[in-house]
Structures are given as structure tokens and as C-alpha cells.
Amino acid sequence: MEHEHVVTRRGERCGLPITIAVHSTVRGRSAGGCRIAHYPHWRDAVTDALRLSAAMTGKCAVAGLPLGGAKTVVALPPAYELGAATRRDLLHDVGDLIASLDGRYATGPDVGSGPDDMAVIAERTPHVFCRPRSAGGSGDSSPHTALGVLAALRAVCADRFGCAELGGRSFAVLGAGRVGGHLLDLLAATGATIRAADTDPARRRPGVTWLSPERRSTC
Known part of the structure; x- marks a missing residue:
């Protein structure tokens, strides 16, 4: 296993599986987006998180950034409709899981998420980037x-x-x-x-x- 830390937890509020894969913090705090997507099985989301987080390490290194790679992946069941209330619960669960990593990882928008979602995650953890400008963030990346x-x-x-x-x-x-x-x-x-x-x-x-x-x- 080449990753430093991988955790999969069922959200306490939303009941959906959330995976955070931290590939490396050798160059600094890890960073990577929050992907919310449909998967045939939650294990497929774990595989995706491992792949994407490793790629983020490479991207940050090539760009010369003092960051490592990580990723959040939320597995939605096939044909699952994510309502507004459940989405908010999900984002709070994501925020709590990020907070449990004590600053080794910060997230931002990815497939299935955007700046407004980052503002909701920020209600549970400060380790978020690309919040809307109106919320003090850098906006849509x-x-x-x-x-x-x-x-x-x-x-x-x-x-x-x-x-x-x-x-x-x-x-x-x-x-x-x-x-x-x-x-x-x-x-x-x-x-x-x-x-x-x-x-x-x-x-x-x-x-x-x-x-x-x-x-x-x-x-």
C-alpha cells in the first residue's frame, strides 16, 4: 500500500459511504477535490479515490506546489437521487471526516460538487478551498x-x-x-x-x- 492514510466511513447523517484517501504529505499538506458520483458498488469508489489521490500527488509535484495528493469520493448508488436535505447532511459528514484528519488534508470542488458545497463543508471544518467569493473564498476554480x-x-x-x-x-x-x-x-x-x-x-x-x-x- 503506497498511501499514507485511507478511511471509508458511512456518514452518520446521510448513510452514504465516504472515502478519503491521503496519498502523500511528504511535500506538505495534502489537497484534492470532493467527488460525488454514482458507482456500481462502494468499493469502486474506494478504487477511484486511490487512483485520483495518487494522481494529485503527481500533479502537485509537477506544478512545484508544497502539497501532497488526496481525494474525497462519495459513492452514490446507481440511479440514486440526492435531495437538498440529504446533500447538506452528506456535506456535513464529509466535513466531519476531514476534520478528524487534523489538518493533513484540505478539499475543494470536483465532479459532483461546487463552491456552494464547499461553503457547507466549511461549516464543519476550515480545511476547505474554493468557497464562493461571497463566503470569503476564491470562487469557482x-x-x-x-x-x-x-x-x-x-x-x-x-x-x-x-x-x-x-x-x-x-x-x-x-x-x-x-x-x-x-x-x-x-x-x-x-x-x-x-x-x-x-x-x-x-x-x-x-x-x-x-x-x-x-x-x-x-x-
């Missing part, structure tokens, strides 16, 4: 993350093709949520050809070739 992805794409194109221009090239984007949606808009502005897929039809944008979710692997 997804536009900045999308800009980072765009910069990475330009770097790859410059390395592989000798030119950083994205116009006229083809890209596939799987998922049009907070980060993916911003990235689609940024890519469209470059004149790139885009194929995308998302399980939510409401996220579709003009100028993009949309594939059905079951065809995502063909992107």
Missing part, C-alpha cells in the same frame, strides 16, 4: 482549470507538431461539466473541430459534434 487544460493542449501540439495553434485540429472532450463546458467554449473560440459526449443532454453546445454516451469510446 473551473474556468482556471479549463485554461490550464488549454495551455497543456497547446504545449502538446507544439511538441508533437511543431506548432501550438489549435485551430483546424480535432479534439474529443468526454464530459461537459464545469471544467469540460468551459473547455468546449475555449476550444470553439480557436476554430478547432470538437467531438464531445455527456450523459446530460442539457449540456450540449452548438458547433460541437455530440456523440451519445454509449459511443464515447469512439471519440
Whole structure:
């Protein structure tokens, strides 16, 4: 086991399984988002937390940040509808579990969560980032993350093709949520050809070739 600390606990209020995986604190306090997503089984969420937290360690190291990697993953059963009251209970349970780690880990938004959710978690622990600006936080990080992805794409194109221009090239984007949606808009502005897929039809944008979710692997 290469992780420093892994805990899975059923939330006392919400009854849902919450996993926090701390991969490393060698470079400093660990950081990683709070993912709330549907999984076939709660053990699949644990596997995801292990994978994502290790990736966060690598990301922080490459960026030269004094941080280690970690992740929170909440496993929603298939087709489970998370109501407003249960969501609040869940976020408080997440906050309590983070608080129990005594500052070795801080969380932020990820798939299924956003700045408003961070404000709720902050009611139980101060170890939270990207709260809304109105709540004294730095706000939504997804536009900045999308800009980072765009910069990475330009770097790859410059390395592989000798030119950083994205116009006229083809890209596939799987998922049009907070980060993916911003990235689609940024890519469209470059004149790139885009194929995308998302399980939510409401996220579709003009100028993009949309594939059905079951065809995502063909992107």
C-alpha cells in the first residue's frame, strides 16, 4: 500500500459511504477535490479515490506546489437521487471526516460538487478551498482549470507538431461539466473541430459534434 492514510466511513447523517484517501504529505499538506458520483458498488469508489489521490500527488509535484495528493469520493448508488436535505447532511459528514484528519488534508470542488458545497463543508471544518467569493473564498476554480487544460493542449501540439495553434485540429472532450463546458467554449473560440459526449443532454453546445454516451469510446 503506497498511501499514507485511507478511511471509508458511512456518514452518520446521510448513510452514504465516504472515502478519503491521503496519498502523500511528504511535500506538505495534502489537497484534492470532493467527488460525488454514482458507482456500481462502494468499493469502486474506494478504487477511484486511490487512483485520483495518487494522481494529485503527481500533479502537485509537477506544478512545484508544497502539497501532497488526496481525494474525497462519495459513492452514490446507481440511479440514486440526492435531495437538498440529504446533500447538506452528506456535506456535513464529509466535513466531519476531514476534520478528524487534523489538518493533513484540505478539499475543494470536483465532479459532483461546487463552491456552494464547499461553503457547507466549511461549516464543519476550515480545511476547505474554493468557497464562493461571497463566503470569503476564491470562487469557482473551473474556468482556471479549463485554461490550464488549454495551455497543456497547446504545449502538446507544439511538441508533437511543431506548432501550438489549435485551430483546424480535432479534439474529443468526454464530459461537459464545469471544467469540460468551459473547455468546449475555449476550444470553439480557436476554430478547432470538437467531438464531445455527456450523459446530460442539457449540456450540449452548438458547433460541437455530440456523440451519445454509449459511443464515447469512439471519440
